Amino acid sequence: MTAANGRKSIFITGAASGMGLETARLFAGEGWFVGAVDVNTAGLGALKAELGDKVLTQVLDVTDRTAYAAALDAFAKATDGKLDLLFNNAGIGRGGPFIDQPWQDVMDVVNINFVAVLSGIHLAAPLLKATPGSLCFTTSSSSAIFGIPNIAVYSATKHAVKGLTEALSVELRAHGVRAADTLPGMIDTPILPDEAKANAPTEGMWRLTPPREVAQAVWDAYHSNKIHWYVPIELEAYDAMQTSNPEAIRDQMLSMGGLFSEGSETP
């Protein structure tokens, strides 16, 4: 049976692709035991073939709370009830003008990007509490800085993740658990439409950034006390501007007709 055998452990949702996949690779390379879950069976199979006994892969739809609990149970059996880092990262980016968006799309985005994050943290809390120095880490987004038109619901879920993280960074400390998140910009993963990648600038905060940089932020977050991890770092100044002058961002977006066109997905 695949087991941690005393290694530190990370549980990653959305681990079959993009930033979850790169994080699995980075942590396995650093000697950690990786729990990898996703709905993408083929991607998980490839990850298992690549990482062997460094990874326990399980097919999981994070919106299925019963199945999420079972996946964490199986993981806990392999780690003797320990979890050093929960990485709630699975997400979808379905968008479009809010008032025209099919209601099922709205609910899917809310359920996968936010409700499942609540579920995962709730279910994993006993493991995190049982592990000294543990970290609850979640993927928010640069769209949690100022809501992005045509991905309004997506942006709202990522704001919710950011607020949840801040509150839990205080609440969970009583249990010895830290909380942090990442706010990525335009990361070169399959979630981004080809058009968005092709039109991305080559420099500045909206440049196309490799998913390995997010994986590195997860690693750095575990070894730090910082709450928000902006990737790339230029987004931090954008967040400060948003706080002091959100109307300037709104007016800039109005003059551009919105940063992202209809139907585009993420960040």
Ligand code: NAD
């Ligand atoms: P990705 O599509 O490569 O990876 C997302 C993974 O989540 C996929 O493997 C997918 O199968 C999985 N997933 C989707 N629904 C699931 C479900 N119900 N249960 C389990 N797994 C599910 O894209 P990514 O860019 O690596 O996305 C990771 C996270 O980063 C997401 O939360 C996304 O919103 C966020 N994000 C992405 C960008 C970007 O530009 N790529 C920017 C900011 C935030």
